[in-house]
Amino acid sequence: MDAQLKRGVLDVCVLAAIKNEDSYGYKIIKDLSPIVELSESTLYTILKRLETAGMLVVRSTEFEGRLRKYYHITPRGMQRILDFKNEWKEIMDIYSFIGKED
Amino acid sequence: MTKQEFLTELRRNLNGLPQEEIEDRMNFYEEMINDRMDEGKTEEQAVADIGTTDEAVRTIASQTKMSTLVKEKMRTRRSLTGWELLLIVLAFPMWFPLLMVALSIAFTIYMMTWVLVIATYSAEAGLLAGIGGGLVVFICSLMEGTPDLLVGGGALICIGGACLVALLCVLATKVTLKLNKNIFLGIKSKIIKGRN
Numbered sequence: 001m002d003a004q005l006k007r008g009v010l011d012v013c014v015l016a017a018i019k020n021e022d023s024y025g026y027k028i029i030k031d032l033s034p035i036v037e038l039s040e041s042t043l044y045t046i047l048k049r050l051e052t053a054g055m056l057v058v059r060s061t062e063f064e065g066r067l068r069k070y071y072h073i074t075p076r077g078m079q080r081i082l083d084f085k086n087e088w089k090e091i092m093d094i095y096s097f098i099g100k101e102d
Numbered sequence: 103m104t105k106q107e108f109l110t111e112l113r114r115n116l117n118g119l120p121q122e123e124i125e126d127r128m129n130f131y132e133e134m135i136n137d138r139m140d141e142g143k144t145e146e147q148a149v150a151d152i153g154t155t156d157e158a159v160r161t162i163a164s165q166t167k168m169s170t171l172v173k174e175k176m177r178t179r180r181s182l183t184g185w186e187l188l189l190i191v192l193a194f195p196m197w198f199p200l201l202m203v204a205l206s207i208a209f210t211i212y213m214m215t216w217v218l219v220i221a222t223y224s225a226e227a228g229l230l231a232g233i234g235g236g237l238v239v240f241i242c243s244l245m246e247g248t249p250d251l252l253v254g255g256g257a258l259i260c261i262g263g264a265c266l267v268a269l270l271c272v273l274a275t276k277v278t279l280k281l282n283k284n285i286f287l288g289i290k291s292k293i294i295k296g297r298n
Contacts, residue, residue, distance in 0.1 A: 024133070024137070025130060025133055025134055025137070026133070026137035026138065029134075039153065039161060040130070040131060040134050040152055040153070040158070041157075041161035044130050045161075045165045066133075066136060067129075067133075068133055069129075069130075069133065
């Protein structure tokens with residue numbers, strides 16, 4: 001897959017993983033593992049990028065005597081998912097058009 | 103490898119990054135290892151799951167812009183004192199030629215990676231010229247009623263050669279681009295590791 005496209009898709013995957021409830025690093029990797037293999041270093045970069053873009057906020061919560069970071073989606077993050085879905089509709093239209101040409 | 107060993111090695115390998123980023127990344131990896139252990143994995147397994155610190159450095163290198171890394175390196179340099187500045191100015195005739203030599207060597211080595219590409223494209227250009235010239239001469243001789251079969255055959259050979267060399271051009275470009283990407287990644291990894 002094209003690197004630029006993959007980056008955009010992975011961002012939305014991570015947002016989708018925290019859409020319904022706040023989640024933490026390892027859980028995000030586990031939840032996404034059936035559809036995409038994410039390494040720790042890759043996830044870190046994605047989370048930082050989304051945080052900088054204001055699409056998620058981080059809060060540290062104590063868990064069994066240690067700190068664990070939970071990621072919470074913001075309205076802007078929600079909007080990104082919606083935008084992605086709309087973009088995808090356009091791509092699917094193009095895809096079916098290409099299919100017709102065969 | 104224990105968690106502590108992994109984290110110590112990681113810290114050493116991220117030396118070229120800003121301090122707060124090192125801390126942040128370390129916390130992130132530590133949480134990842136802890137979460138795996140909570141799930142029932144042994145410390146050994148949990149650390150193995152994360153991969154090697156070298157892999158981590160390579161991933162970070164591929165995801166960080168060179169300009170960001172260099173800027174960060176410049177920023178963390180302490181500023182120079184007056185005496186040091188004076189020494190640098192006075193020693194200009196000494197270090198400037200050396201710097202130029204170093205740059206020339208680096209540039210030459212870099213250009214050498216492109217030699218294969220230049221060679222194949224030159225061969226392709228030669229063959230294309232051969233096709234063009236050969237065909238013109240052959241068609242002229244045809245019109246004069248005495249077809250020059252030797253030149254016509256030569257043009258045909260050139261066409262065959264050009265097809266073959268075109269493939270080599272593509273291959274050489276691909277290999278060289280990949281090589282360059284790896285060299286670039288290697289340089290970035292070195293900066294992240296911060297050992298000069």
